[in-house]
Amino acid sequence: NAGVTQTPKFQVLKTGQSMTLQCAQDMNHEYMSWYRQDPGMGLRLIHYSVGAGITDQGEVPNGYNVSRSTTEDFPLRLLSAAPSQTSVYFCASSYAPGTGGSYEQYFGPGTRLTVT
Amino acid sequence: AQSVTQLDSQVPVFEEAPVELRCNYSSSVSVYLFWYVQYPNQGLQLLLKYLSGSTLVESINGFEAEFNKSQTSFHLRKPSVHISDTAEYFCAVLNTGGFKTIFGAGTRLFVKA
Numbered sequence: 339n340a341g342v343t344q345t346p347k348f349q350v351l352k353t354g355q356s357m358t359l360q361c362a363q364d365m366n367h368e369y370m371s372w373y374r375q376d377p378g379m380g381l382r383l384i385h386y387s388v389g390a391g392i393t394d395q396g397e398v399p400n401g402y403n404v405s406r407s408t409t410e411d412f413p414l415r416l417l418s419a420a421p422s423q424t425s426v427y428f429c430a431s432s433y434a435p436g437t438g439g440s441y442e443q444y445f446g447p448g449t450r451l452t453v454t
Numbered sequence: 455a456q457s458v459t460q461l462d463s464q465v466p467v468f469e470e471a472p473v474e475l476r477c478n479y480s481s482s483v484s485v486y487l488f489w490y491v492q493y494p495n496q497g498l499q500l501l502l503k504y505l506s507g508s509t510l511v512e513s514i515n516g517f518e519a520e521f522n523k524s525q526t527s528f529h530l531r532k533p534s535v536h537i538s539d540t541a542e543y544f545c546a547v548l549n550t551g552g553f554k555t556i557f558g559a560g561t562r563l564f565v566k567a
Binding site for chain 2: 342369371373378379380381382383386388394396428430434440441442443445446447448
């Protein structure tokens with residue numbers, strides 16, 4: 339049981355480039371989310387999904403796209419990278435609230451992204 | 455809207471001393487409350503949670519937190535810390551029936567020998 343996996347671990351982009359951060363989970367969790375972590379700001383929710391084909395925006399969605407075609411995968415796309423997107427990105431999964439699950443989130447190891 | 459305030463950004467403490475990390479939240483509805491811990495260069499992992507029932511919840515490694523509804527607080531305590539407790543601790547809140555978990559800014563606990 340690998341839990342939540344993220345690739346790549348590190349990435350450097352130039353301003354204007356695009357890329358996709360990969361996230362996968364093998365726990366059959368309905369709920370998946372993407373956060374960014376910046377010093378002194380905790381984790382801020384970018385996008386989340388409550389099941390395949392269903393996504394919604396979090397607190398800081400601008401500049402990011404997501405899709406959820408399978409239960410297991412939830413990629414995050416940066417459309418045109420900007421220095422303000424330099425951050426550590428975490429993917430998390432859990433049973434969907436209200437389905438009788440335990441509500442806590444399981445986090446991946448993170449992707450450290452630098453935009454120059 | 456929900457929000458979470460962690461009142462201390464850094465807490466230095468000597469080994470074997472007690473510690474309290476403070477967390478206050480605001481929400482117009484009932485909530486679930488969590489403490490997560492992040493060790494250096496790792497993702498977050500659950501430390502303990504309050505869903506319902508007893509307001510005092512404990513973790514397997516000696517931490518405890520008490521849900522105080524009237525003060526909208528969920529402070530984390532440990533009576534005697536170890537060097538290995540050095541980490542960043544995040545308080546989080548989820549509205550019952552909601553989908554968005556909101557995190558505080560984090561408290562960095564530094565345990566000194």
